[in-house]
């Protein structure tokens with residue numbers, strides 16, 4: 199070793215260096231974090247539990263703990279890895295705290311729904327209807343099978359209408375760039391802010407009353423499709439816009455007509471983003487109550503036919519149950535909310551899996 | 566292998582191998598700005614034509630006019646005509662997609678389709694033109710071999726094309742344009758992202774292909790122009806004026822005995 203070598207330099211060794219991933223999180227990092235958290239907790243407890251003559255609110259305790267924790271963690275990280283890494287770690291902690299605070303309301307809502315819903319959710323809920331259940335029976339009697347089926351049918355039909363239409367509109371706006379693209383984009387953007395009750399009112403006044411269709415799940419689906427279409431269109435257009443123009447040029451230079459270039463190159467490239475657009479659109483409508491009251495109305499009886507007669511769905515189920523005076527009904531409403539949440543989660547996972555699976559086989563030699 | 570492909574070629578390509586491309590009085594504008602003026606070049610079948618000239622003189626624009634890619638730019642206009650075996654590619658007798666299929670193009674920047682596998686990229690042109698390859702595997706192998714990419718990717722044909730290096734992507738793009746069996750192949754600096762070995766292999770490929778495909782290549786590499794091309798055209802855009810062809814002729818003559826002093830300066834690296 200030469201004299202001028204910086205501290206820590208060592209002679210070149212012939213032993214193969216261990217494989218590593220720069221910046222990866224190691225066990226010692228977790229121990230440092232845990233130790234800093236534990237020691238600052240003990241210190242806080244010492245201050246407020248032993249030294250101070252008074253006790254503080256839990257919030258004050260938490261804030262003090264957090265401040266001490268930051269200091270302790272900075273010290274530990276600096277001692278083990280130097281000030282650069284320590285600053286990095288503190289920023290990571292601050293950013294994680296911010297993310298945690300932003301997520302907290304969401305987690306609280308989900309947690310409360312799960313807590314309330316689980317207490318009265320039984321397997322029977324998925325298999326029974328409210329047809330034979332009286333107001334005084336316990337929450338474990340009856341179920342929301344008719345509502346689950348209604349939601350699946352109504353949202354499914356709405357998606358069948360608005361997903362192809364929305365993606366075609368997005369293709370028109372961004373690929374065809376036809377003469378009415380600008381006004382169409384304006385209308386679509388404005389319609390994303392359409393109050394849902396107005397969509398319901400429109401279907402009610404025009405189709406149900408004027409054209410004498412009568413109430414049905416399908417009428418509700420149309421109201422939902424009106425709400426879903428602009429969301430899917432705008433989201434899909436944003437996604438298509440980031441597909442590089444050089445790919446379109448490559449497809450056209452091979453002699454493909456424009457529709458094939460869109461179908462075989464542009465849309466597959468944007469696949470994951472388009473699936474997100476569909477999820478966004480579905481999320482927009484799956485919890486809608488107001489337009490459904492005007493169109494599908496809601497019922498306690500199973501009606502599997504979305505095209506004739508009133509039909510229930512989960513938002514309507516929750517709405518009707520929670521307005522009933524009995525506690526048992528309120529419990530059932532929470533169970534309904536939980537099922538709705540689970541349904542959304544399932545849809546989300548299904549769409550994700552579809553995106554990934556399709557992508558994998560798209561990469562393979564399928565054709 | 567070359568003999569094989571020539572046999573299969575005759576079933577696909579109409580007429581004789583390769584096509585003669587004849588640009589007559591071509592000018593081009595982007596909006597109000599004129600970037601090309603009165604370009605006349607004949608690109609014979611069986612020959613490689615090199616386009617050389619400093620950056621921004623309109624070589625890519627000229628190339629894109631030849632296979633009607635120029636009109637994809639919204640404000641772009643042009644004058645003059647381009648004849649493919651005597652037929653005007655801007656006329657009514659030839660469909661736009663037919664022109665682009667018969668006159669293939671390799672772009673300055675590699676642009677493989679990221680959502681497709683390597684093999685799917687090679688056959689993408691067939692799918693895009695609504696045709697099916699008779700023997701897909703053989704076609705993929707043949708095109709990848711011609712683009713000198715086969716040995717590097719033979720074990721991962723189903724892997725996504727985005728995972729290739731920049732130079733590999735460019736060779737994949739060359740393979741992709743060969744798969745549709747064009748009559749003419751336009752190459753816009755195809756080797757600018759390649760290492761010397763791949764460059765030499767692509768140059769060899771160009772040499773093999775020129776019997777079957779008419780090749781027009783833009784290059785900034787003077788040695789490459791001399792190695793691969795039989796004819797050469799020197800483009801130049803002088804200050805505030807559109808690009809023109811200053812000199813053209815057999816490559817040998819343009820490089821050894823240029824008539825115009827500006828050509829002599831450029832090919833000897835004494836420019837600007």
Ligand SMILES: Nc1ncnc2c1ncn2[C@@H]1O[C@H](COP(=O)(O)OP(=O)(O)OP(=O)(O)O)[C@@H](O)[C@H]1O
Nearest residue numbers: 595600618619620621622623624625626627638673
């Ligand atoms: N899409 C476009 N819109 C407006 N002007 C353009 C466009 N494409 C090219 N130009 C202009 O046209 C002229 C010729 O460009 P071109 O791309 O043909 O040059 P080039 O000879 O290929 O240069 P290089 O060797 O750098 O690729 C340039 O002055 C350029 O600024």
Ligand SMILES: [Mg+2]
Nearest residue numbers: 624625673753
């Ligand atoms: Mg160029």
